[in-house]
Structure formats: structure tokens, C-alpha cells
Amino acid sequence: xxxxxxxxxxxxxxxxxxxxxxxxxxxxxxxxxxxxxxxxxxxxxxxxxxxxxxxxxxxxxxxxxxxxxxxxxxxxxxxxxxxxxxxxxxxxxxxxxxxxxxxxxxxxxxxxxxxxxxxxxxxxxxxxxxxxxxxxxxxxxxxxxxxxxxxxxxxxxxxxxxxxxxxxxxxxxxxxxxxxxx
Amino acid sequence: xxxxxxxxxxxxxxxxxxxxxxxxxxxxxxxxxxxxxxxxxxxxxxxxxxxxxxxxxxxxxxxxxxxxxxxxxxxxxxxxxxxxxxxxxxxxxxxxxxxxxxxxxxxxxxxxxxxxxxxxxxxxxxxxxxxxxxxxxxxxxxxxxxxxxxxxxxxxxxxxxxxxxxxxxxxxxxxxxxxxxxxxxxxxxxxxxxxxxxxxxxxxxxxxxxxxxxxxxxxxxxxxxxxxxxxxxxxxxxxxxxxxxxxxxxxxxxxxxxxxxxxxxxxxxxxxxxxxxx
Numbered sequence: 104x105x106x107x108x109x110x111x112x113x114x115x116x117x118x119x120x121x122x123x124x125x126x127x128x129x130x131x132x133x134x135x136x137x138x139x140x141x142x143x144x145x146x147x148x149x150x151x152x153x154x155x156x157x158x159x160x161x162x163x164x165x166x167x168x169x170x171x172x173x174x175x176x177x178x179x180x181x182x183x184x185x186x187x188x189x190x191x192x193x194x195x196x197x198x199x200x201x202x203x204x205x206x207x208x209x210x211x212x213x214x215x216x217x218x219x220x221x222x223x224x225x226x227x228x229x230x231x232x233x234x235x236x237x238x239x240x241x242x243x244x245x246x247x248x249x250x251x252x253x254x255x256x257x258x259x260x261x262x263x264x265x266x267x268x269x270x271x272x273x274x275x276x277x278x279x280x281x282x283x284x285x
Numbered sequence: 286x287x288x289x290x291x292x293x294x295x296x297x298x299x300x301x302x303x304x305x306x307x308x309x310x311x312x313x314x315x316x317x318x319x320x321x322x323x324x325x326x327x328x329x330x331x332x333x334x335x336x337x338x339x340x341x342x343x344x345x346x347x348x349x350x351x352x353x354x355x356x357x358x359x360x361x362x363x364x365x366x367x368x369x370x371x372x373x374x375x376x377x378x379x380x381x382x383x384x385x386x387x388x389x390x391x392x393x394x395x396x397x398x399x400x401x402x403x404x405x406x407x408x409x410x411x412x413x414x415x416x417x418x419x420x421x422x423x424x425x426x427x428x429x430x431x432x433x434x435x436x437x438x439x440x441x442x443x444x445x446x447x448x449x450x451x452x453x454x455x456x457x458x459x460x461x462x463x464x465x466x467x468x469x470x471x472x473x474x475x476x477x478x479x480x481x482x483x484x485x486x487x488x489x490x491x492x493x494x495x496x497x498x499x500x501x502x503x504x505x506x507x508x509x510x511x512x513x514x515x516x517x518x519x520x521x522x523x524x525x526x527x528x529x530x531x532x533x534x535x536x537x538x539x540x541x542x543x544x545x546x547x548x549x550x551x552x553x554x555x556x557x558x559x560x561x562x563x
Contacts, residue, residue: 139358
């Protein structure tokens with residue numbers, strides 16, 4: 104019997120959602136919606152298809168639905184104190200981690216999705232294409248663009264005076280920096 | 286990678302990604318690294334660092350702070366999934382049961398191996414064969430269970446035995462299979478064709494599990510099979526699950542496991558010896 108367990112994929116799903124949405128609450132909401140949808144749609148899950156790929160596909164579709172009709176997501180400003188609370192630093196150093204997270208959120212969502220699935224989940228490119236329902240050529244070009252842009256931004260940040268990261272992309276200041284989706 | 290007409294540039298990029306993501310075999314990776322010019326090498330190093338840094342982000346997002354709602358949803362999905370796997374595996378048996386219920390009582394006589402056309406189909410769920418099939422199904426359902434294999438654990442053995450004895454309306458004894466290498470994990474109460482059933486689960490050091498399924502079988506149906514057969518061992522196989530079963534004074538016992546028939550027989554003999562002392 105296939106012993107792949109739902110719980111085994113939960114940390115991966117949460118982490119991916121966390122970095123895709125850039126918001127802890129939105130991320131767990133997204134995972135919750137994914138699991139509930141999976142429960143309702145479990146009859147559609149065919150044996151032989153990978154559980155992980157199926158769950159990530161459901162999550163991707165939900166994420167697209169949420170973004171449709173929602174205003175563009177705000178870019179997190181790491182100098183906002185609330186945002187700083189939401190972004191615990193990795194062991195590599197506070198500023199670098201924040202820079203990296205913010206650069207990630209500056210990427211277009213479709214490039215971010217490819218980069219995260221490849222990087223965090225170690226997904227083969229063909230599986231990423233299956234999850235995101237795009238041709239593999241699109242996966243590769245999005246991956247190239249994502250990695251090149253992130254590299255440029257991180258280099259810009261490093262060459263700027265001090266440790267202050269580059270300015271975030273323009274945001275609508277009338278909206279709060281963090282929004283709880285849903 | 287089945288891409289139509291990739292440009293040489295793209296193809297190089299693809300190979301660079303594959304290198305960064307560790308998708309290339311070691312010798313191919315070395316060969317590629319040796320061929321990289323200075324610019325590309327710098328890019329590869331930066332991408333590699335970027336990858337490592339991204340993987341370090343939220344690496345601590347662990348199960349510890351898993352919200353209750355998420356855990357519940359995951360458990361529910363797992364349950365659905367297990368059920369689905371089970372139904373795929375046992376669909377044939379389930380279909381057989383539905384057929385038995387659906388076709389009505391009158392037909393039963395024609396199927397009855399004893400040829401006793403007078404026997405009502407109420408016994409279709411109470412016959413030894415139905416009994417052992419339910420035992421195999423119950424085994425298949427609970428044997429893979431990681432978190433809740435039993436309702437009451439062996440630590441509360443006294444309570445377990447009292448409770449199940451009461452529900453089954455007969456004093457039960459729990460066989461000890463330590464000499465055979467199997468320890469009691471606990472037991473649970475289940476619905477059966479002819480009333481309540483009890484399942485005891487055992488596990489050996491290798492993690493292999495066997496279950497003993499106990500409950501009333503229809504006495505009349507068994508009588509139709511003949512008294513002589515009452516205490517005889519019978520063997521039944523449902524998919525990968527083998528079961529030895531016997532009936533003693535209207536009570537059925539089935540020992541189920543996924544193991545060679547001879548090994549299961551040795552265990553069933555040990556169980557039988559303890560439960561039906563001569």
C-alpha cells in the first residue's frame with residue numbers, strides 16, 4: 104500500500120504557502136482551504152498520481168482563484184515593525200533573510216511559484232509543469248527570470264550604502280502593509 | 286526535457302539550473318562546471334547561494350506550531366485517503382456484500398454451499414464465511430493505522446477485557462502470544478453482521494501485525510454446516526490477508542495476518558489452544 108501520508112506533506116505545503124503569499128495567516132488559510140478542498144475532491148484523486156503533486160496543484164488553483172478579483176498583493180516592507188514580527192530571521196542573518204524574502208515577494212507570482220517549488224520542494228521540472236499546468240518550457244523560462252531577477256536585486260542591495268535593502272516596489276500607502284486574505 | 290526547438294542559449298540555462306538544483310549525475314555536473322566561463326560560473330555560484338538561502342528561510346516552520354484546524358483537516362483527508370485505498374483494494378468484496386443485501390433474502394438458499402434452501406438470508410451476514418470476510422476487512426482497515434490502531438490499549442487490559450466481554454455478552458479471554466513473538470497492542474469494538482464484534486491486535490518486534498476477530502456467528506447457519514465442522518480450522522484469503530477461523534459454541538474466531546499460511550496456522554493453533562482447552 105502506498106504509505107505517503109498527508110501529514111508528511113504538511114510542512115512543505117505550509118512553507119510553500121508562507122513564501123508564496125508572504126503572509127503567515129494567509130498561508131495557513133490557504134493550506135486549510137487546500138486540505139478541505141482535497142477532502143471534497145478526493146474521489147477525483149486517482150491512484151498512481153502523486154499525492155504531493157495533487158495537493159500542490161489544488162493549492163495552486165486556489166491561490167489563483169484568491170488572487171483573481173483581489174487587489175494586487177502588497178509588498179511587505181521589512182522596516183514596518185509589524186512586518187518585521189512576521190518575518191523571523193533565518194540563521195544566515197537578519198537583514199539578508201529579510202532582503203531575500205522581500206525580493207521574493209517582488210517577483211511576479213507565477214515566477215515565485217516556479218522558484219519555490221523547484222527550490223523548496225526539490226520538485227523535478229516536469230512535475231512543476233504538471234502542478235502549475237504550464238508547458239515545461241514555460242517553467243524553465245520562469246525559473247531563469249526568477250533567479251536572474253533575484254540575483255540582480257540582491258546584488259543591488261549589497262552594493263547600496265550600509266545594510267539597508269533596496270526600496271520596495273511602489274505600494275498603495277492607503278492600504279495596510281499586511282492583509283489577511285479571505 | 287521534451288521541448289520543441291530549444292535555442293542553444295536556453296538549453297545552456299536549463300543545464301545550469303539542473304546543475305544548481307542537483308539534478309545532474311556527478312560526472313556530468315563536473316564536466317559542466319569545467320566548461321563554464323567566468324560569467325556563467327559567477328551566476329551559478331550566486332544561484333546556488335540564492336537556493337541555499339531560500340531553503341534556509343522558514344526552515345523552522347515545524348509541526349510544533351501546527352494550528353489545530355490544519356491538523357484536523359489533514360487527519361480528515363488522511364482518513365478519506367485511507368478509505369479510498371481500502372475501497373480500491375476491497376471493492377470486490379464490498380460489491381459482493383452489496384449484492385448480497387440487494388438481491389434479497391430468497392436467493393440465499395441457491396448460493397448456500399450447504400444447499401439448505403430454507404435458510405434465511407439474515408444469515409448471509411452471520412455465516413462463518415461472512416464472518417471471516419468481515420474479519421479480513423477489519424484487519425485491512427486497522428492494521429495499517431499509525432495513530433489509532435486500537436481503541437483501548439493493552440495497558441488497560443483488564444478494562445479492555447471487561448468492556449468487550451460485556452458488549453459481546455460472553456466472557457472473553459485474550460490469548461497470550463508472547464512465546465510466538467507477538468505482544469498485545471489492545472483492542473476495539475466493531476459492528477458485525479450478527480451483533481458486536483471485538484478485534485484484538487498484536488504486533489511483533491518487526492512491526493508486523495495480526496488481529497484476532499471475535500463475535501457471534503449465526504448458530505443456525507453453522508448448524509446447517511454440521512457440528513463436525515464446528516471446531517475445524519478453516520482458511521480464507523481476501524487479497525493479501527489470510528485468515529484462519531473456527532466456530533465454537535456459536536462464537537466465531539478469526540486470526541488474520543499478511544504472512545505465509547504456515548506461519549499464520551502456527552499462531553492460530555496457539556490461539557485456539559488457549560481459547561478452547563480440551
